[in-house]
């Protein structure tokens with residue numbers, strides 16, 4: 001599939017380049033194959049949603065892009081995963097650099113047991129910024145970007161874990177933004193949140209995608225339809241390995257799916 | 272009792288709906304077990320109070336012949352001169368030196384080892400190292416004393432050019448080894464209790480393994496680590512046989528860690544044999560026991576507090 005042909009639904013009419021590309025990627029946990037031969041292009045500065053039934057390998061796929069699967073012993077990846085045309089699984093690629101450029105927001109908000117300020121400053125500090133003023137600037141800018149500044153500007157010294165769940169998740173987004181990544185991976189970022197907090201995060205994603213490439217895994221079909229420009233539908237085969245069934249502009253995929261399985265899934269007739 | 276009534280009615284209502292999920296256990300056996308557990312707790316408290324009472328009753332009369340000022344701050348311990356003097360400063364300072372230095376050695380060693388085991392070591396290394404550390408905890412202190420005498424003290428002597436290798440430093444090194452197991456195992460537990468999601472978040476932000484350990488894992492486990500250190504300190508303060516054998520046993524107030532010294536425990540152990548039961552020296556030795564008791568109690572209380580905080584810290588996640 002070719003990402004270049006998708007106009008984004010965020011108002012801009014330019015055609016986006018491919019930011020991330022997986023080419024014939026398979027992933028194994030020990031002997032178990034979790035992903036089979038996935039080829040997909042992720043357009044730059046757009047939201048790509050990944051949907052599919054539980055256990056089909058959405059999280060596993062997402063974690064390929066910042067090499068988080070490396071942390072699990074006994075995993076093996078074949079094929080090519082490219083960021084701006086460069087294979088990030090090559091030997092000479094620095095994984096720290098990859099993770100700086102490809103940030104990740106997790107399913108459950110996981111702020112560190114530190115103050116709000118230190119949570120956001122964590123990344124910049126690790127990457128060598130020591131100057132207190134510079135850090136303050138970064139923290140403020142990131143919190144503003146994450147639409148959290150007004151709610152926490154008087155509580156920067158409070159523990160991040162004392163915020164509400166929705167605020168915690170936006171704090172985690174701010175923490176990622178502070179590192180100035182190019183890509184943000186989100187693994188069901190709203191599944192632990194209430195509808196109001198969910199809407200806030202969705203709004204945020206729409207704003208952020210003018211600058212960032214976003215991939216979101218979601219179980220919520222409406223959410224995928226609301227926030228994403230492109231949707232990819234994953235399924236598992238008989239041996240439970242995940243495969244890509246269909247991908248395309250979100251409006252097209254939801255209104256006019258090419259595959260029968262996709263139609264069954266999005267209309268809820270699946271399983 | 273209302274309690275037994277409640278149980279009865281519970282059994283009845285459950286019996287009809289889901290008899291399998293609530294099998295009827297022998298309430299008799301449970302009562303007996305409850306009783307035994309309660310009795311154990313009571314015995315512990317009774318013994319503790321008894322020990323404290325005995326210490327106070329035997330030790331406090333020391334102040335009838337030695338004023339507190341002289342006892343606590345006196346630098347001369349001459350129990351057999353006429354009149355005898357009982358100043359515990361040499362022992363107190365020795366204990367501070369020995370416990371302090373052993374803690375300084377044990378902290379980086381113990382926390383480093385725990386961090387290695389919890390965060391870095393592959394499973395098979397961890398499985399191999401843990402029993403060894405537990406074995407170290409089981410070495411009798413008299414054997415540690417032998418090791419200090421035979422193996423360590425010659426090194427200390429030649430390294431620092433001393434008249435004798437039996438010194439506070441030698442004792443401190445042996446004690447640090449002895450407090451290592453408790454520090455490693457409690458710290459490792461604390462590190463393992465740090466939620467995995469913190470590590471993931473750290474790695475995902477581009478932190479290296481080392482940065483993650485230093486800035487996320489250790490701070491996240493800091494209260495448990497602090498508690499483990501307290502427990503180690505408690506051990507170092509209370510340990511007797513090893514310090515008796517290798518600390519040197521000098522009666523002067525030590526000025527440097529390489530001086531021979533006599534920590535409080537060693538003073539009690541070496542003096543009690545010659546003391547007339549109920550006599551002034553006997554009383555003074557018991558009074559040292561009171562001071563020791565209070566010190567270790569204090570350290571343990573702090574450790575408890577800190578551990579409690581650690582448990583509450585991650586309750587939300």
Ligand SMILES: Nc1ncnc2c1ncn2[C@@H]1O[C@H](COP(=O)(O)OP(=O)(O)OP(=O)(O)O)[C@@H](O)[C@H]1O
Pocket residue numbers: 029032034053054055056057058059060061072240
């Ligand atoms: N660390 C692991 N070790 C072994 N197998 C794993 C591991 N993580 C995931 N798997 C397996 O890989 C498959 C895909 O898991 P993954 O978490 O990627 O699915 P998912 O689509 O994200 O599911 P969900 O929607 O429930 O989050 C599952 O069969 C799962 O059991």
Ligand SMILES: [Mg+2]
Pocket residue numbers: 058059060187
């Ligand atoms: Mg998942």
